Amino acid sequence: MFRNYALTKAMTSKLSSLESEYKTISNEFNDNYSIDLEKKLARIRPIITKYNEYKNTETEISELKSLTLDPELGNEAKKELSDSSENLKKLEQEIKYLLIPKSENYESSCMIEIRPGIGGSEAQLFASDLLKMYQNFCSNKKWAHETLVSSYNTTGGLIEANILIKEPSSFGYFQHEAGVHRVQRIPATEVKGRVHTSTAAVVVLPEISEEEFTIDMRELRFDVMRASGSGGQHVNTTESAVRVVHLPTNTIVTCQDERSQHQNKARALKVLQTRLAERDRLEKQLKTQQARTSQVNTTDRSDRIRTYNYPQNRITDHRSNVSLHHLSEVMEGGLKLSEIIESVDSALKNAYQG
Amino acid sequence: MSRLAKLTAALGAQQAQAELRWMLRELKAEAVDDAVKLRSQGYPLQYILGTQPFGGLDIICKPGALIPRWETEEWCLKLSKSLNPLENNKVLDMCTGTGCVLFLLLHELHNMNKSNRASIKTNSIFTGIGIDNSDAALDVSRQNLNQLPALEPLRSRIELLNHDIHKPLPASALSSTVVTANPPYIYSLNEADSSVSEHEPRNALLHQPRIYEDLVHRTLETSATKAVFEVGYLNQIDTCVDIFHKHKWRAWGEKDSNDNWRTVWAEK
Numbered sequence: 027m028f029r030n031y032a033l034t035k036a037m038t039s040k041l042s043s044l045e046s047e048y049k050t051i052s053n054e055f056n057d058n059y060s061i062d063l064e065k066k067l068a069r070i071r072p073i074i075t076k077y078n079e080y081k082n083t084e085t086e087i088s089e090l091k092s093l094t095l096d097p098e099l100g101n102e103a104k105k106e107l108s109d110s111s112e113n114l115k116k117l118e119q120e121i122k123y124l125l126i127p128k129s130e131n132y133e134s135s136c137m138i139e140i141r142p143g144i145g146g147s148e149a150q151l152f153a154s155d156l157l158k159m160y161q162n163f164c165s166n167k168k169w170a171h172e173t174l175v176s177s178y179n180t181t182g183g184l185i186e187a188n189i190l191i192k193e194p195s196s197f198g199y200f201q202h203e204a205g206v207h208r209v210q211r212i213p214a215t216e217v218k219g220r221v222h223t224s225t226a227a228v229v230v231l232p233e234i235s236e237e238e239f240t241i242d243m244r245e246l247r248f249d250v251m252r253a254s255g256s257g258g259q260h261v262n263t264t265e266s267a268v269r270v271v272h273l274p275t276n277t278i279v280t281c282q283d284e285r286s287q288h289q290n291k292a293r294a295l296k297v298l299q300t301r302l303a304e305r306d307r308l309e310k311q312l313k314t315q316q317a318r319t320s321q322v323n324t325t326d327r328s329d330r331i332r333t334y335n336y337p338q339n340r341i342t343d344h345r346s347n348v349s350l351h352h353l354s355e356v357m358e359g360g361l362k363l364s365e366i367i368e369s370v371d372s373a374l375k376n377a378y379q380g
Numbered sequence: 381m382s383r384l385a386k387l388t389a390a391l392g393a394q395q396a397q398a399e400l401r402w403m404l405r406e407l408k409a410e411a412v413d414d415a416v417k418l419r420s421q422g423y424p425l426q427y428i429l430g431t432q433p434f435g436g437l438d439i440i441c442k443p444g445a446l447i448p449r450w451e452t453e454e455w456c457l458k459l460s461k462s463l464n465p466l467e468n469n470k471v472l473d474m475c476t477g478t479g480c481v482l483f484l485l486l487h488e489l490h491n492m493n494k495s496n497r498a499s500i501k502t503n504s505i506f507t508g509i510g511i512d513n514s515d516a517a518l519d520v521s522r523q524n525l526n527q528l529p530a531l532e533p534l535r536s537r538i539e540l541l542n543h544d545i546h547k548p549l550p551a552s553a554l555s556s557t558v559v560t561a562n563p564p565y566i567y568s569l570n571e572a573d574s575s576v577s578e579h580e581p582r583n584a585l586l587h588q589p590r591i592y593e594d595l596v597h598r599t600l601e602t603s604a605t606k607a608v609f610e611v612g613y614l615n616q617i618d619t620c621v622d623i624f625h626k627h628k629w630r631a632w633g634e635k636d637s638n639d640n641w642r643t644v645w646a647e648k
């Protein structure tokens with residue numbers, strides 16, 4: 027019953043070195059503010075907090091142990107001892123998890139990109155459903171978010187959407203949303219009542235600040251809709267679409283959703299910056315021969331991570347194998363979605379811990 | 381006909397979809413039908429939705445005042461970047477209409493000032509004065525001044541006056557350091573889109589004899605060292621540049637990003 031859940035020697039020595047690192051960085055940070063240091067601190071802080079709790083609980087336990095033979099307090103101490111041991115066990119698990127190397131940028135805010143995959147206009151419709159799902163989910167979570175770019179084809183189908191989520195660690199939270207999402211349902215236009223399968227691809231990127239990654243404006247070309255003629259007071263144009271091309275990489279972002287060119291340009295630039303930063307990061311990673319993270323950029327049907335099955339009112343994640351029967355609530359952005367997201371997180375965690 | 385079909389007939393598919401989306405986003409559901417009807421008859425979108433984004437501001441638009449143009453926004457943002465937010469600027473905007481030029485310049489100065497750490501020490505003051513000879517236009521600029529949340533910190537430093545720019549300036553304008561104007565410059569309303577000539581105020585569009593000459597003379601009455609006027613034609617640039625040169629100012633014309641001659645810039 028009084029089994030000791032102490033962390034391994036290797037772990038405790040790792041923890042003490044983190045403690046001294048934290049002190050050093052804090053001092054440096056107080057003298058000299060920098061985003062880099064702030065990020066490092068934010069990364070270590072949760073571990074230090076948990077470790078302090080862990081050490082306090084350990085002290086508590088050894089005090090309680092010495093009381094178990096006390097004629098008056100013995101029973102009381104035994105009861106508390108079992109609570110504290112439980113707590114220590116929990117803390118130990120949490121610390122073990124925190125010590126697992128996190129994906130880079132775990133603490134960043136993020137951008138979610140959504141594009142239709144296989145399935146024509148049904149896929150475009152599903153992509154806009156996912157857009158609405160994430161927008162409402164963030165609103166329900168009270169996380170600030172804005173839709174940077176959404177572009178549509180001539181029949182009104184969504185081609186692409188980008189939501190910026192201004193919540194610290196939202197990258198960590200949403201990173202496993204990346205992949206192919208599959209929908210099974212009867213399209214409104216289907217006369218024979220057959221179920222169609224279509225897909226949408228989701229990519230999740232960490233938000234990068236301008237200090238961390240700047241674009242050389244000379245490498246950009248802006249295309250805007252320009253009426254011929256004298257312009258100015260003579261016409262009152264409402265056309266505001268902007269296309270930004272990054273010439274060296276031929277990366278193109280189009281934004282037509284806002285009412286002024288100025289706004290569309292700012293949003294397109296933000297998306298471009300995030301994408302180029304990710305590209306840059308992946309290139310560096312490849313160079314250092316590290317494994318490439320497997321964000322899905324393709325819209326291949328076989329890479330599906332999750333299925334939204336309308337006839338069965340069911341949503342299944344294929345990594346955690348968790349199914350929920352609250353499809354409409356999830357699609358409306360209800361907080362039920364977090365059950366799925368978190369199930370994936372623990373499934374992947376367990377896979378890591380083996 | 382569906383709403384989209386009506387709009388498509390008037391605007392083309394792409395623009396019809398964009399505008400219907402904005403209407404659905406910004407108007408009450410029951411107002412959309414009327415909005416579509418008006419819009420497909422050529423009524424300006426900004427009077428229907430009630431605003432036009434201009435830099436970081438959502439300028440209130442009403443039929444009494446000209447709708448802000450992207451060309452104006454473009455030079456206005458360029459001018460704001462050329463000003464020193466740590467100096468005591470006083471902006472005089474002649475022919476202010478909605479007030480968009482004046483408000484955006486001060487808004488940008490305010491933002492630059494806030495994000496500049498040195499300003500804590502200098503605590504610079506910038507103020508603005510907008511003049512127009514149309515009460516209808518002044519109504520709209522006053523609404524903007526009183527209602528735009530972004531202007532809240534600037535409200536007490538901005539003055540709006542009814543004044544004819546063909547006459548000498550009111551005393552409070554003489555200490556201005558920067559002068560701007562987007563005066564009416566169209567020679568004949570036939571040259572404008574019908575949506576413009578039918579729905580925007582004539583006195584905001586139609587050129588008046590000697591208007592550019594008088595704008596330059598008004599500028600010279602002040603202590604300003606910098607001025608930008610919007611133009612519709614190259615000869616209007618020449619008119620201004622000639623007078624500025626006579627008074628030993630540097631002056632030149634600039635094109636907008638659509639390759640049309642758009643502004644005259646002058647510096648003392």
Ligand SMILES: C[S@@+](CC[C@H](N)C(=O)[O-])C[C@H]1O[C@@H](n2cnc3c(N)ncnc32)[C@H](O)[C@@H]1O
Binds near residue numbers: 475
């Ligand atoms: C082209 S609008 C410009 C409005 C605004 N500044 C803009 O850029 O969108 C011209 C404005 O000049 C005003 N105006 C016309 N003649 C004027 C005059 N003689 N004195 C003062 N204002 C005048 C009109 O009422 C109108 O509001």
